[in-house]
Amino acid sequence: MRDIAIIGIGMIKFGELWEKSLRDIAVEAALNCMKDAGTDRIDSITIGCMSGGLFNGQEHLTSLLPDYLGRHTTPAVRVESACASGGMAVRSAFMEVASGMSDYVLALGVEKMTDVSENIETYTLATTADGDYEAFHGINLPGLYALMAKAHMEKYGTTRNQLAEVAVKNHRNGALNPHSQFPMEITVDTVLRSALVADPLRLFDCSPITDGAAAVLITTVEEAKKIGKQPLVIISGIGVASDTIALCQRKDILKFEAVELAGQRALKMAGKTINDINFAEVHDSYTIAEIMVIEALGIVKEGQGGVATANGITSLNGKFPINPSGGLKSKGHPIGATGVAQICEAVLQLRGQAGKRQIKNAKTALTQNMGGSGGSCVIHILEAK
Amino acid sequence: MEVARHWRETPERYRMEAGKCSKCGKIAFPGRMICPECGSTEFTKHTLSGKGKIVTYTIIRTAPDGFEDLVPYAVGIIELDDGIKILAQITDCNPEELKTGDRVVAKFRRINEDGKTGMIYYAYKFVPDVGI
Numbered sequence: 232m233r234d235i236a237i238i239g240i241g242m243i244k245f246g247e248l249w250e251k252s253l254r255d256i257a258v259e260a261a262l263n264c265m266k267d268a269g270t271d272r273i274d275s276i277t278i279g280c281m282s283g284g285l286f287n288g289q290e291h292l293t294s295l296l297p298d299y300l301g302r303h304t305t306p307a308v309r310v311e312s313a314c315a316s317g318g319m320a321v322r323s324a325f326m327e328v329a330s331g332m333s334d335y336v337l338a339l340g341v342e343k344m345t346d347v348s349e350n351i352e353t354y355t356l357a358t359t360a361d362g363d364y365e366a367f368h369g370i371n372l373p374g375l376y377a378l379m380a381k382a383h384m385e386k387y388g389t390t391r392n393q394l395a396e397v398a399v400k401n402h403r404n405g406a407l408n409p410h411s412q413f414p415m416e417i418t419v420d421t422v423l424r425s426a427l428v429a430d431p432l433r434l435f436d437c438s439p440i441t442d443g444a445a446a447v448l449i450t451t452v453e454e455a456k457k458i459g460k461q462p463l464v465i466i467s468g469i470g471v472a473s474d475t476i477a478l479c480q481r482k483d484i485l486k487f488e489a490v491e492l493a494g495q496r497a498l499k500m501a502g503k504t505i506n507d508i509n510f511a512e513v514h515d516s517y518t519i520a521e522i523m524v525i526e527a528l529g530i531v532k533e534g535q536g537g538v539a540t541a542n543g544i545t546s547l548n549g550k551f552p553i554n555p556s557g558g559l560k561s562k563g564h565p566i567g568a569t570g571v572a573q574i575c576e577a578v579l580q581l582r583g584q585a586g587k588r589q590i591k592n593a594k595t596a597l598t599q600n601m602g603g604s605g606g607s608c609v610i611h612i613l614e615a616k
Numbered sequence: 617m618e619v620a621r622h623w624r625e626t627p628e629r630y631r632m633e634a635g636k637c638s639k640c641g642k643i644a645f646p647g648r649m650i651c652p653e654c655g656s657t658e659f660t661k662h663t664l665s666g667k668g669k670i671v672t673y674t675i676i677r678t679a680p681d682g683f684e685d686l687v688p689y690a691v692g693i694i695e696l697d698d699g700i701k702i703l704a705q706i707t708d709c710n711p712e713e714l715k716t717g718d719r720v721v722a723k724f725r726r727i728n729e730d731g732k733t734g735m736i737y738y739a740y741k742f743v744p745d746v747g748i
């Protein structure tokens with residue numbers, strides 16, 4: 232297997248982008264990525280998009296996007312793993328280059344969510360759960376995470392305020408990110424006064440509906456050295472794992488087994504332990520998700536995610552910064568773009584280009600992207616060389 | 617529109633029929649062709665007891681399409697006496713008064729409908745077990 236580097240990243244400002252279409256935002260991110268890489272060589276494209284069909288009435292992005300990228304004969308594949316589609320697209324790009332099939336692969340994540348009514352948005356998100364045995368009974372994604380939040384509070388004593396602290400911390404980081412959809416600071420009170428969605432979760436426990444795209448350009452370390460960008464950012468480990476689609480079928484509904492296993496697999500591949508990681512971008516689709524993810528990754532002990540967050544361990548200047556970008560909560564969560572955007576943030580930090588939210592001496596990063604209520608997870612380890 | 621999709625779930629939704637692995641005894645609901653515990657492909661029919669206790673629950677305030685009229689309503693994960701967990705609505709109660717650990721029992725109820733002239737979907741919901 233060939234060693235892999237990321238030579239370009241491309242973000243756009245996330246938000247409710249009424250004036251732009253699915254193809255517009257995807258092309259914009261790709262252009263930014265090629266500009267950052269200093270090359271427009273793309274041998275192949277992997278596309279992360281959860282549901283162009285339901286959100287936009289548009290499938291067949293493997294024709295549409297190469298076409299509008301001005302290279303209509305370039306090979307493309309689309310990868311779907313619910314909210315983990317973006318991370319999985321980066322993994323596909325990695326494998327394509329590592330295997331020698333292609334030398335330059337663009338991983339392009341995109342989701343244009345605001346072209347449909349709120350009902351269809353909610354319906355589409357609920358397709359990431361078990362359609363016949365969860366969504367059928369009238370539960371949605373926030374409802375499933377609420378079931379975990381309630382159980383976490385009862386088993387470990389996690390408090391309502393500790394959940395809120397996740398959102399407060401991520402908005403504090405996101406306020407420093409020019410690509411953030413909601414770049415404003417909030418307080419615990421903001422969260423506690425927002426509308427109840429599914430007890431105990433409130434509106435400000437949930438990531439927003441977002442239009443967005445993000446891209447990374449992947450090549451071999453050998454090629455990257457020729458281009459000569461410093462520092463070189465490599466992908467040294469990738470782990471993927473799955474879990475049951477239905478939350479209730481897990482032995483322990485408070486354990487993200489897919490996250491734990493994907494983390495172990497990625498770290499093993501990179502020859503690292505969690506203690507070697509300087510910071511992480513994780514999938515905080517709901518505040519409780521970030522708490523359970525940092526537990527599953529072994530960053531904090533089982534049940535201690537809430538306390539650790541309230542104690543500032545995961546803050547920008549804490550012992551283990553989590554979501555310096557602002558996370559899904561503040562930066563926004565354009566489903567298929569999210570996993571790619573996490574990697575863009577990791578690269579920015581590792582290059583020392585993260586501006587006001589720069590983490591000092593960031594050398595090794597982990598990105599964690601998951602689908603639905605935790606039924607699939609992809610984790611990348613990135614290093615500055 | 618989705619008649620076949622719902623019709624084929626009738627044994628599970630109307631009668632709570634599960635599969636029991638002939639090799640290891642694992643109960644799978646809904647039924648499966650491959651046992652997630654031992655890999656066996658042999659199952660016998662097992663009708664769930666429909667009785668159990670609440671493991672966790674939430675009260676839905678912003679409902680998915682077709683459930684708006686029920687708001688606020690409780691959805692929970694119930695651990696059945698058969699030893700498996702199942703997700704369902706918990707009804708015939710004040711959701712604010714529910715507690716984890718409460719005993720509940722399954723009843724046959726209307727879940728949703730496909731518009732005014734479409735199909736009506738039925739399945740189990742759970743209600744507080746008052747011991748009758």
Ligand SMILES: [Zn+2]
Binds near residue numbers: 637651653654655
């Ligand atoms: Zn078995």
